Amino acid sequence: MIDTVADVFLDDEVDTLTRRILYGMSGQAFARAANAIYTIALVPLLIRAWGVQGFGEWISLAALISYASYANFGVVTTGGNEVVMAMGADDLRRARLAYQMSLNLTIYVVTPLLIGTGLVANLLPLDQLLNLTQISRQDATTITWLALLQIWLGTFRGMMAAVLYGRGRYARAYAAEGLARLVELTLIVLAVLVFGAHQLTVAGIMCGVAALDLLVVFAMKRPEVDWARPDLRIFDLRWIGTQTKPGIGFALSNLTTQSVLLQGPRVALGIVSGGQAVAIYSVYATVLRLVDQIVLLFASPLEVEVAQSYERNELDRAYQLITLGTQFAWLAFLTASAVLLITGPWLFHAWTAGRVEFTHGLMLLFILLAGSNQIGRVSAHALIGANRIYEPAALMLPVALGALAFGSALGNAFGAAGMAIGIIAGELAVSLLVVRAMTRWLHRDLSSFARDLLSTSRVPGYARLLVRRLAPSRL
Numbered sequence: 466m467i468d469t470v471a472d473v474f475l476d477d478e479v480d481t482l483t484r485r486i487l488y489g490m491s492g493q494a495f496a497r498a499a500n501a502i503y504t505i506a507l508v509p510l511l512i513r514a515w516g517v518q519g520f521g522e523w524i525s526l527a528a529l530i531s532y533a534s535y536a537n538f539g540v541v542t543t544g545g546n547e548v549v550m551a552m553g554a555d556d557l558r559r560a561r562l563a564y565q566m567s568l569n570l571t572i573y574v575v576t577p578l579l580i581g582t583g584l585v586a587n588l589l590p591l592d593q594l595l596n597l598t599q600i601s602r603q604d605a606t607t608i609t610w611l612a613l614l615q616i617w618l619g620t621f622r623g624m625m626a627a628v629l630y631g632r633g634r635y636a637r638a639y640a641a642e643g644l645a646r647l648v649e650l651t652l653i654v655l656a657v658l659v660f661g662a663h664q665l666t667v668a669g670i671m672c673g674v675a676a677l678d679l680l681v682v683f684a685m686k687r688p689e690v691d692w693a694r695p696d697l698r699i700f701d702l703r704w705i706g707t708q709t710k711p712g713i714g715f716a717l718s719n720l721t722t723q724s725v726l727l728q729g730p731r732v733a734l735g736i737v738s739g740g741q742a743v744a745i746y747s748v749y750a751t752v753l754r755l756v757d758q759i760v761l762l763f764a765s766p767l768e769v770e771v772a773q774s775y776e777r778n779e780l781d782r783a784y785q786l787i788t789l790g791t792q793f794a795w796l797a798f799l800t801a802s803a804v805l806l807i808t809g810p811w812l813f814h815a816w817t818a819g820r821v822e823f824t825h826g827l828m829l830l831f832i833l834l835a836g837s838n839q840i841g842r843v844s845a846h847a848l849i850g851a852n853r854i855y856e857p858a859a860l861m862l863p864v865a866l867g868a869l870a871f872g873s874a875l876g877n878a879f880g881a882a883g884m885a886i887g888i889i890a891g892e893l894a895v896s897l898l899v900v901r902a903m904t905r906w907l908h909r910d911l912s913s914f915a916r917d918l919l920s921t922s923r924v925p926g927y928a929r930l931l932v933r934r935l936a937p938s939r940l
Contacts, residue, residue, distance in 0.1 A: 499643035501755050503650045508751060509816050512744070514657045515664070517820050519599040521740025523664050524747045526595060526605055528728035528735075530612040533582045534619075535716055535724070542719075543711040544570070545627035546772060546852050552631030553773030560631065561692045564624065565699040566708075571620050572697065579613045586610075595735045600664055608668040618675040625682040628693045630769050637685050645678035714855025717862050718845070725865040726838075726891050730884045733873040738880055746881035748813075748821045749828065752805060753835035757842075767843065768850035775851045783847065784907045788917045790843035795918075798839045802832045830885040837889055841896030844903035857902040864894045 512520045544567030551560035591597065591605040600608070626638040652670045656662035686693060730750075734742045767790045774783040805812070805828060813823035848854040872887020879886075904914050 496639040496643035496646070499646040499650075503646045504751055504755060505816070506650055507653065508748060509818060510654060510657055511667075512817055512820055514661070515599065517744045518740040519664070521735070521742070521744035521747070522595065522597050522600050523667075525731050525735030525740065525743050526591065526597070526600065526608060526664075527612070528731040529591075529595065530609050531728050532724050533579060533613055534616050535720060542623065543708055543715050543852050545623055545630075546711075546850055547708065548624075548627040549631045549769055550772050550776040550851070552628075554776045557692060562699070562701060562704055564628065564693050565696050566701055566704050567624050567627075568621070568695055569697060569700055570705075571617075571624070573700070575620060576617065579617055583610050583613050595732075596739050598740075604663070604665045608665055611665075611668040611672045615672045615675045618672075618679050622675070622679045622682050625679070625686045625693075628686045628689055629682070632689050634685075634689065638682060641678060641681045641685065645674050645681070648677070649674040710855050711852035714852070714858045715849060717858035718849065718854045721858065721861040721865040721895060722845070725862070725869050726888055726895070729865075729869045730872060730876070730888055733869060734876050734881065734884055737873055737877045742876065742880045742884075745821055746884055748817060749831045749881065749885075750834075752812075752828075753801075753831050755801070768846040771847040772850035772852075775853075780907050784909060787843055787847050787903065787907075788914070790846075791918055794839050794843055798836060802836070805832070827882055827885070830882060830889070834885055834889045834892055837892035837896055839896075840893070841899035841903075845899045848899065848903055848906065851906075853902070853906050856905075857898040860898055861895045864898070865891045867891070868894070 508520075511523065515523065544563045547563035548560050548567075551557070551563060586609040587606055590602065591609070592600065592602040595605075597605060629638045649671060652674070653662075653667055656666050656670060660666075727750075730746055731743050734746055767786050771783045771786050774780075774786065806825065809823045809825070809828050813821060845854070848857070868887050868891025870887075871890065872884040875883025875887055877883070900914065901911065904911055
């Protein structure tokens with residue numbers, strides 16, 4: 466039995482594990498910093514260029530289109546996880562089958578579904594549905610097509626990156642992601658400030674950069690393995706059968722967390738209250754979502770390592786990695802929340818040019834919302850990485866839909882604050898379901914997990930070890 470978190474990394478057998486995580490964190494640091502800069506810079510830029518109403522309309526339209534990402538039913542994503550786990554177990558035959566099938570499912574199944582979604586969008590009065598006044602119906606339809614193409618490119622990019630993850634090269638994939646974000650931001654800033662670009666032009670830039678990002682990751686993937694090549698003749702129905710349950714689990718989980726609890730409030734507020742309420746909700750939520758960039762710095766590499774530890778039947782190590790990740794997630798969240806409460810008035814005035822008012826009451830609501838999410842954040846990453854999210858996912862979706870309906874009712878009367886109250890209840894319930902599923906998966910109980918999280922004596926030992934591992938002689 467492993468007694469402390471640091472013990473996971475002290476054994477010479479896992480020295481490579483530590484090095485991979487540190488390299489992964491370095492790549493993540495760049496990617497998350499780029500994402501943070503991207504988000505921080507775009508909000509004031511677009512609000513000033515398009516106004517609060519135009520910014521809110523852009524957000525609500527983008528949120529609605531994001532639902533099209535579920536055209537792959539989660540099978541392609543879980544196929545990527547299968548590639549990572551198979552490579553961790555040195556089962557190259559299984560890894561190659563998962564890679565080929567995921568690519569072919571994208572071509573034969575996902576592509577027609579995305580095209581069908583675009584055709585349906587042509588028939589919908591998107592301008593009336595979302596109360597659009599600054600984006601015409603024709604522009605909304607074109608933006609939808611560009612976003613669907615971006616989803617298609619991102620699906621292929623995910624499969625190429627899975628090969629890099631399986632080889633322990635995830636720092637490269639993260640670095641490419643960060644670089645793409647910075648290029649995209651630079652082009653959008655130039656287009657908006659110099660040429661006065663509107664929403665349609667920005668959508669085109671985002672789609673073009675997604676294509677460039679795919680080409681970069683493809684070039685990095687090619688020399689890593691010789692079996693990751695497309696073969697359109699492979700179509701294994703038995704493999705699809707084995708991936709159906711994990712795929713449905715991932716689709717339901719992602720639908721719950723990303724579409725219902727994250728994007729759902731923006732769409733619902735656009736319908737019941739209009740662009741102004743969407744903009745206020747989005748600005749407050751975006752500030753707290755920046756904390757996720759810090760959390761994902763270590764959560765994403767840990768997701769890969771937990772999946773491979775589980776594949777090797779190293780359950781103690783997987784559990785300790787999850788415990789460590791959750792502790793650091795809460796440390797990052799609490800620190801960022803304190804900073805936001807102190808600097809919020811100045812930050813909002815400078816960030817939004819005084820167009821979105823800061824109130825401590827509303828910020829506290831969104832801190833509670835983000836905190837409810839952090840309870841199960843790392844556990845969810847671990848379950849998804851190991852294709853074990855199916856069990857809680859079936860319960861998560863109805864809970865989230867109920868919370869969104871509750872928030873919509875409150876949002877109709879109280880705007881962004883009412884919606885936040887409803888989503889807090891949903892995030893808390895979903896986190897508890899995820900943590901319960903994680904402890905059962907690793908044969909633990911909730912009380913011992915809670916005690917391990919509160920055991921702060923383990924953190925200093927790990928911090929000292931991390932400093933040693935960062936020394937040049939070690940890396």
